[in-house]
Amino acid sequence: MQTVNTQTLIERASALLQDGTVSAVLGWKRGEFDYDMTPAVFTTAEELAAGFVYNDFCGANLSKYLLKKTREIQGKILVFLKPCDTYSFNQLLTEHRIHRENAYVIGVPCSGMADIHSIRKITGEGIARVELTEGGLLVHTLYDDAPVAVSYEDAMADRCKTCKSKKHVAYDELLGEEGDVLDSHRFDEVAKLEAMTPDERFAFWQGELSRCIRCNACRDVCPACTCEKCVFDNPDSGVENKAPGGDFEEKMFHIIRAFHVAGRCTDCGECSRVCPQDIPLHLLNRKFISDINKTYGEYQAGETADQRPPLVNFTQNDPEPSDVVKGGHDHA
Amino acid sequence: MSELNQEYKPLIVAFCCNWCSYAGADLAGSNRLAYPADVKIIRVPCSCRVNPMFILRAFQRGADGVILCGCHPGDCHYTTGNYYTRRRMSMLFSMLDYLGIERERTRVEWVSAAEGAKFASTMNDFAKKVASLGPNKRLEDLRCKP
Numbered sequence: 354m355q356t357v358n359t360q361t362l363i364e365r366a367s368a369l370l371q372d373g374t375v376s377a378v379l380g381w382k383r384g385e386f387d388y389d390m391t392p393a394v395f396t397t398a399e400e401l402a403a404g405f406v407y408n409d410f411c412g413a414n415l416s417k418y419l420l421k422k423t424r425e426i427q428g429k430i431l432v433f434l435k436p437c438d439t440y441s442f443n444q445l446l447t448e449h450r451i452h453r454e455n456a457y458v459i460g461v462p463c464s465g466m467a468d469i470h471s472i473r474k475i476t477g478e479g480i481a482r483v484e485l486t487e488g489g490l491l492v493h494t495l496y497d498d499a500p501v502a503v504s505y506e507d508a509m510a511d512r513c514k515t516c517k518s519k520k521h522v523a524y525d526e527l528l529g530e531e532g533d534v535l536d537s538h539r540f541d542e543v544a545k546l547e548a549m550t551p552d553e554r555f556a557f558w559q560g561e562l563s564r565c566i567r568c569n570a571c572r573d574v575c576p577a578c579t580c581e582k583c584v585f586d587n588p589d590s591g592v593e594n595k596a597p598g599g600d601f602e603e604k605m606f607h608i609i610r611a612f613h614v615a616g617r618c619t620d621c622g623e624c625s626r627v628c629p630q631d632i633p634l635h636l637l638n639r640k641f642i643s644d645i646n647k648t649y650g651e652y653q654a655g656e657t658a659d660q661r662p663p664l665v666n667f668t669q670n671d672p673e674p675s676d677v678v679k680g681g682h683d684h685a
Numbered sequence: 686m687s688e689l690n691q692e693y694k695p696l697i698v699a700f701c702c703n704w705c706s707y708a709g710a711d712l713a714g715s716n717r718l719a720y721p722a723d724v725k726i727i728r729v730p731c732s733c734r735v736n737p738m739f740i741l742r743a744f745q746r747g748a749d750g751v752i753l754c755g756c757h758p759g760d761c762h763y764t765t766g767n768y769y770t771r772r773r774m775s776m777l778f779s780m781l782d783y784l785g786i787e788r789e790r791t792r793v794e795w796v797s798a799a800e801g802a803k804f805a806s807t808m809n810d811f812a813k814k815v816a817s818l819g820p821n822k823r824l825e826d827l828r829c830k831p
Contacts, residue, residue, distance in 0.1 A: 369700070390787070414694050549785075551787070552785060553784040554784060554785035555786065555823060557785070558784045558785060591738075594828065598827050600827045600828075601741075601825055603823050605738075608741060608777075608780055608781075609737065611780070612780070613779065640780060640783050641776060641780065644774075645776070663772070664773060665769070667771070668768075669767065669768070671772060672775065672777040674778050675792070677775035677776075677779055
């Protein structure tokens with residue numbers, strides 16, 4: 354359960370709209386299902402009252418939407434950002450993709466977001482309705498007579514179970530109290546994979562990635578993927594087929610996708626959230642982050658808005674590629 | 686078919702920087718140093734020109750090994766290009782390893798224009814290594830099969 358309610362956010366947003374500080378509000382509204390909260394733009398207090406929502410399904414990171422909206426809309430845009438979203442916001446500022454003066458950031462606290470993939474693993478398919486109650490979620494499915502109770506902890510997205518920070522790194526005002534950077538153990542799963550034999554790793558990724566249907570949702574949602582023209586839109590990219598072949602094509606797509614954001618990825622986990630095939634894509638990005646941390650020093654993209662990303666940087670004494678296996682520990 | 690034709694020969698793609706390694710390959714030729722004919726050289730303006738996609742694409746289209754040669758760190762014709770290459774390739778090779786793909790199929794080697802002998806020995810060594818790994822299966826794309 355989130356600690357701030359929808360009403361508090363609506364009141365603050367309406368006030369800022371009314372006094373002219375901002376001309377539009379970037380928030381969430383209900384989509385087709387109870388668990389499908391989708392990003393939306395609101396321009397009046399009436400619209401806010403009618404549609405604005407903030408609950409446990411507002412996992413969407415709104416920072417990327419600023420890219421387009423700040424170009425379309427005159428004046429400041431009010432955007433609600435959760436702690437991990439503020440890292441993406443800073444990264445966009447670093448890359449000069451958005452201007453700070455065009456956004457009015459309200460930091461909202463987040464106690465971890467629920468994820469439909471996690472819930473499905475408990476209740477099965479056919480989720481018709483989800484009620485958010487004090488004690489947990491009540492999930493009504495087509496095939497069960499009584500609703501299934503799921504705790505907030507069990508419903509939480511994998512990315513939130515290993516939350517890296519409750520601290521907002523950029524904001525104009527904060528609702529609730531300032532949080533801390535957490536010791537998240539988020540690289541444990543990467544380490545587990547690294548400890549496997551090459552054959553086991555190959556089998557693992559073959560199983561996961563051969564489900565990829567190249568819907569490009571991971572690219573579209575990624576706040577670091579902001580190119581106007583994308584290599585994956587090229588019909589001759591070599592990875593353009595939609596039917597999985599169960600071979601290298603899917604792996605190539607995902608290596609390139611992760612590589613293009615390596616050193617810039619803030620590990621917000623949006624790629625895994627939107628994946629319709631439930632592929633743990635964040636484990637690829639995390640591998641790059643873990644390698645960079647071990648080889649070139651600790652680096653958290655988006656921590657401040659003026660860092661130089663490690664892959665567009667160098668030192669004269671960097672290790673040779675042959676010495677960097679599994680993050681620079683073993684030698685080939 | 687003769688026995689000779691049935692022997693497995695690896696296909697190796699070598700990206701060579703125009704200013705050092707390509708000249709190194711030239712020198713190896715002028716000095717009559719032998720290196721395997723299975724090595725196909727692609728000349729690039731700088732090792733830094735090589736996008737990770739070039740390497741993956743070579744594999745996708747049937748290469749058994751890909752080697753990237755550039756100027757020694759500090760000697761780049763464009764001052765700093767190979768420093769970036771070094772970081773990028775470190776990350777890419779480590780990722781291939783993470784996916785369970787034999788990382789011995791990829792290599793980065795610094796070869797200057799004066800090192801014809803190093804070029805030949807590097808290529809001989811790499812071709813031997815790749816031949817010992819056998820045909821590349823994990824990096825091949827079924828749609829690109831002839």
